[in-house]
Amino acid sequence: MRRFHKFIFIFGVLVFSLQPGCQKQPKCGCDGDVRFSLIEAEGIIIYIEETSYAQFQTSVSSAHFEICDAGEVMDMLTPFEQGETVLVSGDAFDDCYKRVNPYAYSNYMLRLTEIKKDEFDK
Numbered sequence: 001m002r003r004f005h006k007f008i009f010i011f012g013v014l015v016f017s018l019q020p021g022c023q024k025q026p027k028c029g030c031d032g033d034v035r036f037s038l039i040e041a042e043g044i045i046i047y048i049e050e051t052s053y054a055q056f057q058t059s060v061s062s063a064h065f066e067i068c069d070a071g072e073v074m075d076m077l078t079p080f081e082q083g084e085t086v087l088v089s090g091d092a093f094d095d096c097y098k099r100v101n102p103y104a105y106s107n108y109m110l111r112l113t114e115i116k117k118d119e120f121d122k
Contacts, residue, residue, distance in 0.1 A: 026094060028093060028094040028095065028096040028098070028099065028109075029093060029094075029095075029096050029109060030068035030069065030093055030109050030111060032093045032094060032096075032109075033093070033094075034091045034092070034093060035092050035093060035094055035108065036091075036092050037089075037090070037091050037092065038065075038088055038089055038090055038091075038092060038110065039089050040087040040088070040089055040114075040116075041056075041058055041060075041087065041088050041089070042058065042059050042060065042085065042086075042087055042118060043056050043057050043058040043059045043060075043085070043086065043088065044056070044057050044059070044083050044084065044085055044086070045077060045080055045082075045083075045084060045086050045088070045115070046082055046083065047067075047070065047074065047077045047078075047082070049074060049078060052070045052071030052074060053066075053070055054066070054067035054070035054073070054074070054077055054112075055067065056086075056088050056110060056112075059085070061106070062106045063106045063107075063108060064106060064107050064108070065088075065092060065108045065109065065110035066095065066107070066108075066109050066110065067109075067110055067112050068093075068109050068110060068111045068112070069111075073112050076112065076115050077115065080115070080117070084117075085118045086115050086116065086117060086118060087115070087116050087117070087118050088110070088112065088114070088115050089112075089113050089114040089115075090110045090111050090112045090113045090114070091110070091111045091113070092108045092109070092110050093108060093109040093110075093111070094108065094109070095107035095108055095109055
């Protein structure tokens with residue numbers, strides 16, 4: 001019986017000592033931690049000037065990017081037509097909605113730094 005108690009004690013100490021502890025959660029949203037950067041990613045731009053909303057959808061994946069501070073970069077967006085194929089550069093952040101909805105795994109926030117026409121688009 002004593003061996004059993006020793007085994008349980010040693011097992012308990014090992015379990016608690018091998019756990020990594022609290023891990024820092026990455027911050028989400030436009031002021032969060034940068035997940036990755038887009039460099040001339042091809043896709044379509046959608047914006048609503050009246051409400052200062054803008055979205056970018058890549059053509060090579062199912063990722064959707066909501067533009068951070070769209071009202072401030074609207075002058076970069078308005079020269080392009082709705083649904084026009086463009087090349088976009090900027091930093092991507094996790095959308096905070098991912099934390100409550102597992103189906104939002106491909107939603108990101110994007111701090112837009114450059115947008116230009118895709119010269120090879122026909």
